[in-house]
Amino acid sequence: MSTIAETRKTAAAAAVVLPVLLAVSAVHLLNDSMQAVVPAMFTILEESLHLSYTQVGWMLFALNMTSSVMQPVVGSYTDKRSSPYMMPVGMFLSLIGMVGIAYAGNFWHLVFAVVFIGLGSAIFHPEGSRIVYLAAGGRRGFAQSVYQVGGNAGSSLAPLMTVYIFAPLGQVGAVWGTLFAAAAIVILLVLAPWYKRRLADWEELRAQRRSAAKPGASLLEEANHPRVKFAMGMLIFLVFARSWYHASISGFYQFYLKAHYGLTTQEAQIPLFLFLAAGVFGTFFGGVMADRFGMKxxxxxxxxxxxxxxxxxxxxxxxxxxxxxxxxxxxxxSGFSVTVVYAQYLMPAKVGMASGLTTGLAFGMGAIGAVALGKAADLFGLADVMRFCSGLPLFGLLAMLLPTDRPKA
Structure with a gap:
């Protein structure tokens, strides 16, 4: 009987649970839509509260540092003690942040509200990646791409929210973001029982594998191998460079379009929307292709x-x-979801930590870039900053140094 039960658990672990993937992807969309409210409000807040480019950079810094630096901390904690009910709590914190942005009276009130949104996101992302890991079966690239498509779709809504909500309603329009938080809490509460059962099965299988493993061959020791450390360091640096560039587009390119081409606030949202919407399709394409051609x-x-x-x-x-x-x-x-899967491949015993490092800490490093770019724009002009940022993707050449994930012929 125990053998039959173990076989069923192994078979369940090998199958893709698509309804769960779609549900957690929907929550990812709602979470990142709330994060997208912050850059979507920049042109509105710049006029209503007279913000400088440096203050815009500090708002991005507060959002990304809170949501990013806390992710490895949350991931490390949940690797040891995961709870299906942490994520609804995180969404409630984001709900408070939405209300705070809508009624903030000065710059510091805005920063405080943004921190709540960042904390909610930091709690959600490592646990969301763990659910995807458990529901992926043998198709990790596909599963992670489905999950990340939700997040990128949420981020791509920022320009549309500016045009249809924030431009007509102004700052108070941010209160509509509370609907995103409420919907996410409902979905997560429905998903919690499945996550709790699957988590228990996974822990049992891991315990069996540890007991059957040879001494000195644990996954934890493999994660401390110098080659793994080098690969993780290189991966974080690459995500860091990409995050700087992404911050320049999502945070400052709309100002560049207004200044350089004479576009209105609404017109400047169209290229930004095209960039983010195309990224949704690229994220899915990259995850599927990684299963076929390799993550590196x-x-x-x-x-x-x-x-x-x-x-x-x-x-x-x-x-x-x-x-x-x-x-x-x-x-x-197209490589957005793949970097997370590659990190999990390098650190299979620390899924939460791997996810937190690639989607968390590295983006926190990118947040420093947002402040630096804002300050540089005030000092040297926005046009020079945008030209400087255009060279950041060249650091991607270093990706060739990553160890291959393809089996040898």
């Missing part, structure tokens, strides 16, 4: 392939901006 190959393609387009973007006539920024978003975000 997709990471190299996503960052290196975007370099020529990034270098061209600040110098193009307006008519060429639209197709180029669409293709750029597709290519550069």
């Amino acid at each position: 190959n997709m990471i190299v393609f996503s960052i290196c392939g975007a370099s020529p387009l990034a270098l061209l973007l600040p110098h193009l006539p307006l008519v060429w901006v639209y197709p180029v920024i669409t293709l750029l978003g597709f290519i550069i975000l």
Whole structure:
């Protein structure tokens, strides 16, 4: 009987649980939509509260540092003691942040509200990645891409929210973000019983594998291997460079479009939306292709392939901006989900920590870039900053140094 039960658990672990993947992807969409409210409000808040570019950078810093640096901490904790009910608590914190942004009276009130949104996101992401890991079966790239498509789709809503909500309603329009938080809490409460059962099965299988493993061959010791440490360090650096570039587009490119091409606030949202929406399709494409061609190959393609387009973007006539920024978003975000799966491949015994490092700490390092870019824009001009950022994807050439994940022939 015990053998039959173990066989069933192993079979369950090998099957893709698509309804669960779709549910957690939907929550990812709602969570990142709340995060997207912050950059979507920049042009509105700049006018209503008279913010400088440096203050805009500090808001991005507060959001990304809180949501990012806390992710490895949460991931490390939940690797040892995971709880299905942590995520609804995180969504409630984000709900408080939405209300805070809507009624903030000065810059510091805004920062305080943004911190609550960041904390909610920091709690959700490591646990969300763990659910995907448990529901993925043998198709890790596909599963992670489904999950990340939800997040990127949520981020891509920022320009649309600016046009249809924040431009007409102003700052108080942020209160509509509370609907995202409420919907996410309901979905997570429905998902919690499945997660609790699957987590118990997974822990039991891990315990059996540890007891059957040879001494000195534990996954934890493999994670401390110098080659694994080098690969993780390189991976975090690459995500760091990509995060700087992404911050320049999502946070400051709309100002560049207004200043350089004379677009209105609403018109400046169109190229930004094209970049983010194309990234949704690129994220799914990259995850599926990684299962076939390898994770390292997709990471190299996503960052290196975007370099020529990034270098061209600040110098193009307006008519060429639209197709180029669409293709750029597709290519550069095709490696977004793959980096998480690659980190989990390197650290299979520390799934939460691996997810937190790639989607958390590295983005926190990128948040420092947001402050630096804002300060540089105030000092040297936005045009020079955008030209500087166009060279950041060139660091993707270092991805060739990553160890291969493909089996040897």
